[in-house]
Amino acid sequence: MPIYHGFKATIIPGNKEGISGSVIGGYNIGLSIYSDEEKRDASVQALMHITSREIQKEMMLKYKKFSGIVNLFDDLDSCDKDDFCDVHRKIQPIARPTSLTDDYNSYSEKFRYYIYEYIYGNDDIDPLDMLSKINDITYFNYISIKTKYSSLGKIFGSIYLTISILIILSSCFLYNKNFQFYYSFLSKDYWILTLIGYIFVIVTSYLDMEKVTPVHCRLKQLFHLLSYTLIFIPVFHKLVSNYPEEIPYQNWFHNHRILFMIVFIIVDIGVWGLTLFSSSTSEDIKVTNGKNFQKYDRYLL
Incomplete structure (x- = not known):
């Protein structure tokens, strides 16, 4: 495509034959809402004139400028003198990754x-x-058991799974007569709930491994709340039920330990439900000459 005397423009060669490496470039035009209405109307008219088919065609023929009006390149009047339109048809323009x-x-x-x-x-x-x-x-890096670039996620995943299995297997000691004396501080159901609480702690650690998303953030909040409740409320119930001085509802606490726990779980879910009305976004941490990562921008705990 002739541009100046002795010079000719062509497509940028790509990696394969017939594939160009051309990149789209240009300018954006906008009108300020703070301008006077009269000036805005005049600017609109000027833009409509500049972007009209006739002016765009003139720019193509006179200055060899590409146009955003694609069907102009099928116009015989615009393309009968040189291979200007042929260049346009051969390129596969790549947009800048803005x-x-x-x-x-x-x-x-x-x-x-x-x-x-x-x-x-x-x-x-x-x-x-x-x-x-x-x-x-x-790119924002994160540890995952699914990634093929690092085995770190699989190692941590295996550790979390092993610990979870050991916690579950440890419940067998509750039913072994040789060890029941060591577990007499709490009832069996409370011990099981405590073990579930520790498993929930591991679940929150697993959620830290995956990509930061609003869903993961919400789930982590919920599992954190429930894990603290399941781990500490059984001990709290035991202390309240056996307080050396009489306190209100002490007998009720002692006789309704499951309902006592359910009340705290309902409170946890209620508090967690309130957080659903607030935005939960991730914060991008960009490290110069390092690895970028994300973290929870708003976190309940």
């Missing part, structure tokens, strides 16, 4: 820095290391 980050200028600066460092800088730079640094600009 949606990846709130600060695209910073992203673009870091991206170009790593690319130029690899091309023009130290020859000893590992290309995989360079690509990893580019990926880390926008």
